[in-house]
Structure formats: C-alpha cells, structure tokens
Amino acid sequence: MALDAPPCVLVIAGSDSSGGAGIARDIETIAAIGGRTCLAVTAITVQTHAAVRTVETLDADLVAAQMRAALEANPVAAIKIGMLASREIIAAVSAVLGEHRHLPVVLDPVFVSSSGGSLLSVDAIESLKQDLMPLCRLVTPNLPELALLAGASHPAAGDDAAIVQARTLLSGKNAILIKGGHAAGPRSTDLLVAADGTVARFDAPRLSASMRGTGCMLASAIAIHLAAGHPLDDSIRHAKAHVFDKLRAEGTPPAAGG
Structure with missing residues (x-):
C-alpha cells in the first residue's frame, strides 16, 4: 500500500551561500523531520560563516509569482x-497570504545575520508589523528582534519585561514565541505568548556550543510539525528538541579562553 505523501512546507526566505542559514538550513531541517519543501526566494546573499558580503533583493512581483x-x-x-x-x-x-488564510504561517523576523549584516531595510519594520504579522499563526523573535518590533530602546531584562513587549504585538490571532537564546543562565527558556496573552514555557539546558541558523531551524521545525497537523504547543516542543539535539551533536564549542 502506498504511503501518504509527506507534508509540504512553502519556505519564503533568502539564500545563504555558506549553507549555514536561510533556505539551505530550512530545507535540511524540514527534510530531517520527514517533510518536503517548495520555495519562494526573496534575496540572494553572498556570505561566509563570518560576514555578509553582498545582498541582492529580488523583485517583489517575482517573489509573489514564485x-x-x-x-x-x-x-x-x-x-x-x-x-x-x-x-x-x-x-x-x-x-498572497491573504488569499490562503487557512494555512498556518510561521514568521522568523530576520533583521540581521548572525555576523551582524543587515537583512531587512529599516523602513520595512512597520510594514512587517502592520501587514504581515496579523496573517501569521506564530512569530518567533529573539530578544533583540522583539525589542525592535515592540519599539523598545533595548532588549527586555527578564521574562516579565519580555512578555510585556510581546503582548504589544498580539493581533488577536497570532502568538509570539520569545526565543531565550540571548538570555543568560543555565537554562534556555522560550516563552510562548498566546493570542489571549497567556504564557507557556519551553525549557531546556543551555548548551555552550554555537551554530548558525538555529533560528531558521526552529521556525522550520515548527512549520513542518504544524503541517503534519500537530497542535502549536506540541510543534514548538518537538522543534525545540530537534534544535537542542542538532546543537549538541554538531555545534561549535566556545574558543579556548573565550
């Protein structure tokens, strides 16, 4: 008997010539969890693991056509x-998303690369908040991204302040997953602020190893679990475990003396 087709995720993102992040990381993650990927490329980047050298943005009509x-x-x-x-x-x-409102959308709000290169124009942030975020099931900012979206002068110091920032971004439909990778302490805790403002915690030991593209990985892993029909909480829990296992197995240890 033929097996059911694996679930399919449409990835809308930029390329990364180093393979460490962007679409390369998305495809790798979705395939590892048993899904398929189709693509709409937004930009071509020339980058190494250390720096973004060139960004060529594609025409918006071409992105929509893809x-x-x-x-x-x-x-x-x-x-x-x-x-x-x-x-x-x-x-x-x-x-285009407005034509497909039944599909769950996971937005990883990418503003800068791991090496610090800008990947989103400053004038686009308000459009992201007003036009795109209300169409998304989940938005997954880290602490600096959350502060930028919330219009705060600096990243939140502590869970309570982060939750306050996240609640300003709720549209009545979407949820905010605050990634805890930029926080301190022995545990890495992600906070899910639901559409009604309630909070759930997803906790794991903090690893000292590092890896580029973990934000891409987490969002893609959540998306493929949602595509398979899992509830949001379960999708986040499975995705966080996938990132933890990948980081533990393949992450780069801190430099000696660092």
Whole structure:
C-alpha cells in the first residue's frame, strides 16, 4: 500500500551561500523531520560563516509569482517565512497570504545575520508589523528582534519585561514565541505568548556550543510539525528538541579562553 505523501512546507526566505542559514538550513531541517519543501526566494546573499558580503533583493512581483506557482503545484500545509529584505516584498508576500488564510504561517523576523549584516531595510519594520504579522499563526523573535518590533530602546531584562513587549504585538490571532537564546543562565527558556496573552514555557539546558541558523531551524521545525497537523504547543516542543539535539551533536564549542 502506498504511503501518504509527506507534508509540504512553502519556505519564503533568502539564500545563504555558506549553507549555514536561510533556505539551505530550512530545507535540511524540514527534510530531517520527514517533510518536503517548495520555495519562494526573496534575496540572494553572498556570505561566509563570518560576514555578509553582498545582498541582492529580488523583485517583489517575482517573489509573489514564485509563491503562487509553489502553492499551485504542491499540497502546501504550512508556510515558513524568513528573510524578506524589503517593504515591497513584505507587501507582496502579505497579498498572497491573504488569499490562503487557512494555512498556518510561521514568521522568523530576520533583521540581521548572525555576523551582524543587515537583512531587512529599516523602513520595512512597520510594514512587517502592520501587514504581515496579523496573517501569521506564530512569530518567533529573539530578544533583540522583539525589542525592535515592540519599539523598545533595548532588549527586555527578564521574562516579565519580555512578555510585556510581546503582548504589544498580539493581533488577536497570532502568538509570539520569545526565543531565550540571548538570555543568560543555565537554562534556555522560550516563552510562548498566546493570542489571549497567556504564557507557556519551553525549557531546556543551555548548551555552550554555537551554530548558525538555529533560528531558521526552529521556525522550520515548527512549520513542518504544524503541517503534519500537530497542535502549536506540541510543534514548538518537538522543534525545540530537534534544535537542542542538532546543537549538541554538531555545534561549535566556545574558543579556548573565550
């Protein structure tokens, strides 16, 4: 008897020539969990593991056309969004998502690369908040990204302050997953602030190893679990375990004396 087809996730993101993040990491993660990927590329980046050298943003109409073709060709069950690069691309992506409101969307709000290179224009942040985030089931900022979205002058110091920032971003439909990787302490705790403002915690030991693309990995892992029909809480729990196992097995240990 033929097996059911694996669930399919549409990934909307930029390329990373180093393979450490972006679409390369998304495809790797979704395949490792048993899913399929179709693509809408937003930008081509030239980067190593240490620096972003060049970013070429694609035409917004081309991004929208890729999305529509992917959705026509495949039984897409969830959407993961990463690098969007410009206000025009955000508008184009939002327009297509408005035609497919039944699909769960996971947004990883990518503003800068791991090495510090800018990956989103400053004028696009308000469009991201007003036009795109209300169409998403889940938004997954780290603490600096959360502060930028909330209009705060600095990242939240402590869980309570982070939750207050996240609640300002709730639209009545979406949820915010505050990633705890930039926090301190022996435990890495992600906080899920639901659409009604309630909070759930997802906890794991903090590893000293590092790896590029863990944000891409987490969002993609959540998306493929949502595509398979799992509830949001379970999808986050499974995704966090996947990232933890990957980081423990393949992460780079801290430099001697660092």
